[in-house]
Amino acid sequence: MRQFERFSSDTTISFSVFQNRASGQGILKNISLSGGFIESRQIPPPNTWVTLKFSHDSIGTIQTAARSLREDKRGFSIHFAWTDRTALSSLRDFLTTLGGTRDPGRKSPEDPTEESSLDQPIDSLIRKTWASFVRNSSGSLLNTMISWCHSAFFYDAEETENPEETFFQGSSPSIADVYRKIRIFAPTSLPVLLMGETGTGKEVFSRTIHHYSAQKEGPFVPVNCGAIPESLAESLLFGHEKGSFTGAIAQQKGYLESAADGTLFLDEIGDLPLPLQVKLLRVLQERVFNRIGSHVQIPLKCRIVTATNKDLKEEVRKGTFRQDLFYRLEGVAISIPPLRERTDDLLPLAQFLVQKISRKMGLIAKALSPEAERLIQSHPWKGNVRELGNALHRAVIVSRHIEILPEDLGIASSSFVKEPSGSLRERRERHEKEILSACLLRHGGNVGKIADELGISRPSVYNMIKKFALDLPNS
Numbered sequence: 044m045r046q047f048e049r050f051s052s053d054t055t056i057s058f059s060v061f062q063n064r065a066s067g068q069g070i071l072k073n074i075s076l077s078g079g080f081i082e083s084r085q086i087p088p089p090n091t092w093v094t095l096k097f098s099h100d101s102i103g104t105i106q107t108a109a110r111s112l113r114e115d116k117r118g119f120s121i122h123f124a125w126t127d128r129t130a131l132s133s134l135r136d137f138l139t140t141l142g143g144t145r146d147p148g149r150k151s152p153e154d155p156t157e158e159s160s161l162d163q164p165i166d167s168l169i170r171k172t173w174a175s176f177v178r179n180s181s182g183s184l185l186n187t188m189i190s191w192c193h194s195a196f197f198y199d200a201e202e203t204e205n206p207e208e209t210f211f212q213g214s215s216p217s218i219a220d221v222y223r224k225i226r227i228f229a230p231t232s233l234p235v236l237l238m239g240e241t242g243t244g245k246e247v248f249s250r251t252i253h254h255y256s257a258q259k260e261g262p263f264v265p266v267n268c269g270a271i272p273e274s275l276a277e278s279l280l281f282g283h284e285k286g287s288f289t290g291a292i293a294q295q296k297g298y299l300e301s302a303a304d305g306t307l308f309l310d311e312i313g314d315l316p317l318p319l320q321v322k323l324l325r326v327l328q329e330r331v332f333n334r335i336g337s338h339v340q341i342p343l344k345c346r347i348v349t350a351t352n353k354d355l356k357e358e359v360r361k362g363t364f365r366q367d368l369f370y371r372l373e374g375v376a377i378s379i380p381p382l383r384e385r386t387d388d389l390l391p392l393a394q395f396l397v398q399k400i401s402r403k404m405g406l407i408a409k410a411l412s413p414e415a416e417r418l419i420q421s422h423p424w425k426g427n428v429r430e431l432g433n434a435l436h437r438a439v440i441v442s443r444h445i446e447i448l449p450e451d452l453g454i455a456s457s458s459f460v461k462e463p464s465g466s467l468r469e470r471r472e473r474h475e476k477e478i479l480s481a482c483l484l485r486h487g488g489n490v491g492k493i494a495d496e497l498g499i500s501r502p503s504v505y506n507m508i509k510k511f512a513l514d515l516p517n518s
């Protein structure tokens with residue numbers, strides 16, 4: 044038996060699927076603390092993350108994340124991404140009061156989100172907010188509830204350009220030198236060359252340099268030199284006049300011109316073809332350039348910041364990178380340390396990224412469990428911050444618990460394998476738990492399908508779920 048009622052509604056809702064941006068429309072037929080049912084012809088597969096959009100009378104559009112659960116002929120059920128215990132317990136409190144089935148002493152095994160949240164203190168501010176909403180609400184119950192949820196849970200996912208909010212600074216000694224240089228040189232017009240392994244954050248550092256530069260109000264134009272086709276590179280960089288070559292159907296500004304009064308960031312500069320290296324060098328020397336097909340000289344008015352994960356000195360030795368261009372670009376050279384040299388920063392960075400990702404997805408940020416922290420600290424992170432960010436992004440999406448667990452990170456737990464601990468039984472149980480968690484996720488909690496996949500009986504699945512204290516999503 045459910046501890047609280049589902050409230051019926053007939054609210055139009057639109058949804059889009061995170062993974063492939065497929066979208067659909069439906070009617071939210073009922074809603075409870077943990078989820079609801081959407082009547083719709085478009086049905087995402089079970090266990091897909093969807094963004095839901097409701098239109099609310101007074102607030103406007105409300106957006107939140109949910110996971111699709113089981114489907115049937117009429118539509119599919121969803122599970123909200125409420126993740127904050129305190130807020131959850133107050134929402135449940137409200138629902139049970141309204142539903143007239145209040146029984147705070149009982150927990151329902153059917154609700155995966157309830158996890159001992161009754162013993163959490165209920166935030167009095169949230170209660171007061173709710174109370175005033177109820178008093179002042181003239182709309183339907185669902186609308187009232189949604190608006191309350193909105194104020195209590197939803198983050199206004201406005202993107203901020205301020206690097207202090209989107210960018211983790213860290214305090215490890217190896218990064219201190221980077222900031223010292225950025226503070227000194229960002230306000231100058233000197234070209235900056237950022238060097239570092241892939242995924243260390245060269246592009247984000249280049250944006251930080253732009254943010255602290257004199258031309259911060261101007262454009263920031265990022266260009267990946269490794270990704271532009273050689274045949275188009277010149278026209279993309281310098282622009283062209285109409286008719287200057289076959290296919291030049293209109294006049295086109297190049298990146299150098301678009302970045303005027305701002306910063307041109309040339310990423311993967313080591314991949315710039317040699318003929319273009321010569322042309323770029325000339326522009327840097329003469330401080331003017333012209334569009335293809337034009338003799339009008341355009342002054343170079345942008346700051347140039349470049350980045351590479353290659354050893355440019357080695358490229359110079361091999362003859363694939365021009366030495367004179369290297370010296371021009373290397374006005375200030377800054378080496379970005381890999382994550383393995385920033386061990387002090389690793390966990391704070393991970394928590395920062397979890398918060399940033401959750402905020403973007405409209406979720407309340409979870410904490411990392413101690414085991415997940417250990418796994419993060421022992422993983423080699425060859426892909427640096429990008430790899431860490433991807434693992435955490437995935438973890439935020441798949442995690443079903445109050446905390447992010449090691450298995451949510453989806454990284455090879457090689458470190459755990461290398462340093463196994465516990466008795467044979469403990470290790471086997473750890474393994475079984477991981478397998479079962481993955482199955483629960485894959486089959487949206489469908490015990491029959493899990494039993495089939497694992498070749499065990501349904502009661503055994505239930506026993507294991509209970510033994511490992513895993514969540515079984517309700518429909």
Ligand SMILES: Nc1ncnc2c1ncn2[C@@H]1O[C@H](COP(=O)(O)OP(=O)(O)OP(=O)(O)O)[C@@H](O)[C@H]1O
Binds near residue numbers: 212239247428
């Ligand atoms: N200090 C940081 N704080 C927050 N996010 C970061 C930080 N450093 C890197 N990232 C994130 O890590 C990812 C990789 O960063 P970025 O693209 O800047 O690396 P890169 O060194 O330019 O990589 P590549 O050499 O492959 O081009 C991005 O998603 C970026 O937002």
